[in-house]
Amino acid sequence: MLSSKELSIFAIKGSDKVKNIDRKIQELYQFLDQYKGENKEFFELTTSILQCLKDEVTEMKENISNVNKNISYLNADISELQDQLFEEVSVEDLEDIEDSYDELECKNCGKKLYVEVEAIKNNKVLLCPNCNQNLL
Ligand SMILES: [Zn+2]
Secondary structure, eight states: OOOHHHHHHHHHHHHHHHHHHHHHHHHHHHHHHTTTTTOHHHHHHHHHHHHHHHHHHHHHHHHHHHHHHHHHHHHHHHHHHHHHHHHHOOHHHHHHHHHTEEEEEOTTTOOEEEEEHHHHHHOSOOBOTTTOSBOO
């Protein structure tokens, strides 16, 4: 999957290309304008195609700008989430969590489970969430 940074680069590149197309359409329009008097039918046909292209390009530009806006909102959301994540769970916290859990295999169904060490010590019967029998 593309990261949000890569996505924004992609979107900006797309918008540069659109700008180019827009400019080229304008150039072609000006070029054709010289032949307006020579072949009216040809001129009208090609300029109507160009108009369609210009409309499409305008729509694409709007879409790209919306996508860029959404990406920047998403970026802000992700940064906020990352800040929250790294703030609340430190490596020490994770090690503590690991230390207080033990991997067990259910005696009945063989399912591997992480069970709190305290719970294993203090209970003779613990129900397996998989088979609903005593896993100890
Ligand atoms: Zn079981």
